Amino acid sequence: MTAQSPAQHAPGADAATTPWWRDAVVYQVYPRSFADADGDGMGDLPGITAHLPHLRDLGVDALWLSPFFTSPQRDGGYDVADYCDVDPRFGSLADADELIASAHAMGLKVIVDIVPNHSSSEHELFQQALAAGPGSPERDMYVFADGRGEHGELPPNNWTSIFHGEAWTRITEADGTPGQWYLHIFDTSQPDWNWQNPRVHALFRDVLRFWLDRGADGFRVDVAHGMVKPEGLPDAAVNAEGLLDIPEGEVPIYFDNDGVLEIYREWRPILDSYEGERMMVLEAWIPEHRLPLYIGPEEAHQSFNFGFLQATWGVETMRAAIEKPLALADAVGAPTTWVLSNHDVIRHATRYGFPPGYRFGEGLGRAETPDAALGLARARAATLLMLSLPGAAYLYQGEELGLPEVAEIPDALREDPAHLRAGVPGRDGCRVPLPWRADAPAYGFSPTGESWLPQPEEFGALAADAQEGVPGSTLEMYRAAIALRREHGLGRPDAPVEFLEDLPEGLLGLVRGEVVVLVNTSEQELPLPAGPDGLDLADAEVLVGSAEPVPGRLPADAAVWLRRR
CATH class of the missing domain: 3.90.400.10 (Oligo-1,6-glucosidase; Domain 2)
Incomplete structure (x- = not known):
């Protein structure tokens, strides 16, 4: 038996006329930590350009660049001092032009981060x-x-x-x-713009055009729910401890005010006036029922679905994190986006190494020890689930290598403002520079062996060259899944997601066209069930799996894509 979730737009849509962003796989690049070409220990634009073949071979459709603009780097570049220039640490405008041109030559779109809620105090x-x-x-x-x-x-x-x-x-x-x-809703070095002022609107219209004219294919909008503050700047409600009283599932008083929607209605015609299906995706941490207000033909094209990222390991939680956003997006005819990691959260290869009910703080503390093998196994399975779903999928650099969160960073080297202001571990643990070559200084991140954050020893075995061509490696699993996703049109919303019912406890199953996706969230190996229409999935063709296959069975904490014969 199967149960359907709603399709996201009319069945039978022609792939040739479907905008690229509706089902794209997008790879987030955090420039400080991707690749360092000049040897100063910090990543840069030429380093990204040199490694574009990695993204091409991975099979992604686009890369999203976290901020590379002029900045004192008090918040990793999200404190912008000049929106229309490149920070010398990262290169020059000529380097940005070369990166965009090289990406386009390889068939890759380029999404630029825009930070409209605040600037740097050095602006x-x-x-x-x-x-x-x-x-x-x-x-x-x-x-x-x-x-x-x-x-x-x-x-x-x-x-x-x-x-x-x-x-x-x-x-x-x-x-x-x-x-x-x-x-300053964020750091003292990040003063908030006054979006009641028409000059601020004009400034950002110019910023959008500046990067669109240079070939940017779209924008990721930082703190997309935050620009407009409530009239009169009223006090927020507080609880008995004197802290802001924010009901579960809601946001602080200074977020998610309706005026932000007018900004996107102002920006949308600018993007629509350029050729090539330019787009914007919002980082909006808002209640799910508010999401449809932000996306649509006159607003933004997409908004991140953080409910999927936040879902704990288990059938009910993961199914709910799929069904609800599909229904909400369907209401406005927009595609859903899926994401498991980014530069602001603990990497999912580590999150899944803790019990489902574990309460994380801000970053990973040194005393918090995950089950690394379990975390990676579940992360690989969750990734296969994500890549089977209709809509766009966003990957964070290094997840294709199975990188864990790094807890062992000396406090003196941590740069996250939350750590500096409150002593919490912060987000630096997911921003450690990538390992490219197992036997090279700084694992190939920098030619001099310099690295702005220290890389742990386990990064050596996870380096890209150590996984290249190795059957079953996380890198090869990602490559295979992305290629199969495209081959079978899994990202396209033509066919609804059909959930399999009456499955063994702990087994999540869904159907996408001729592909059946199974995720074993239990602690024991399970037999493959009967598929839709009574077909025996034990005889189905295995397209890709997150674990070593066992004939007729699915290992614990594993996922598989099957094609019905």
Whole structure:
């Protein structure tokens, strides 16, 4: 028996007329940690260009570049000082042009990260705002407010920063007196733009056109739910401990305000005016029921489905994380996106190495020890499940090598603002530079052996060249699955996802056309069940599996794609 989830648009869509982004496999590149060409220990644009054949051979359709703009790097480049230039650490505009041209020559699209909620405090316009004084047009580019209290000594409201502590910092005016406060939902070095100001809108329209003119195929929008703040900057509700009272599944008061939707309606015609199906995908951590408001023919093309990333290992949780976003996206005719790792979360090869109910903090602490083999086994299985689903799939650099989260980073080398402000481990553990060659200095990341974060010894065995051509390696499994996904049209939403019912406990099964996908989430090997229409899946052809196949059976914590004979 099978149960269907809704199709995402009309069946029978012609692949030749389907926009590329609807079913693309997109590979996220974190430039600091991908490949270092000049030997300074930090990744750069020429390093990315030199390794584009890796992405081509992996079979992805596009690469998404995390910020490479001019920046003091207080938050890994998400503190932008100039949106229309390249930070010298990463290269030059000429290097960006060469990267885009080389990617296009290999058939790869290029998505550029855009950071519209805040800039760096070193941005020229913020420096002008500091110098110009209260009430000036320059200061109105950012969110400044007078303080409360008798002498303005208290913050304008009780908002707190995502990176811990107050969300406001008081400045000293040019005459040396205590002055206004500026808002920074993130680090103190990341002042929030004032999106009530038309000049801010005009600035970002120009930024979009700048990169579209240089050949960018789309944008990933950072903190896409955050630009517009509630009118009057009211206090947030607090709980008994005095912390912001945010109900489960909701977001802080300064996120997900309806005004952000108007920004995307303003941007969409700009993208539509360029040839080549330019697109934007939103990083919007919002309640799922709000997602359809952000995507559609007049808004953004896609928004990340973080519910799938957050789903714990198990049939019910993983099935729900598939069915609900499919239904929500279907309501607005947009494709779903799927993601398991990115530069902000603990790598899924490590997350799955803990019990399903484990509560993670911000990053992985040194005392937290996962079952590495179990984590990788489940990560490989979850990846096969993800790549079988309709819509776009987003990969994070290094997951195709099975890289784990790195906990053993000296505190003195950690750069995440959350670590510097609150002492939590932070996100550096998923940003450790990639291993390319097992026997090279810095595992081939840098020609000098320099690396801005230390790489653990286990990276050697996981290096790209150590997995190249090795049957059953994680790299070869990714290559095979991506190729099969394209061959069988699994990313296209023509056919609905059909879930198999009445399966043994712990077994998740779904049908995509002629492909049957099975995931064993239990701790024991299970026999292959009867398939749809009573077909015996024990006789089906194995297309790809996450574990060594056993005739007629599926190992624990493993997944397989079968083709019915």
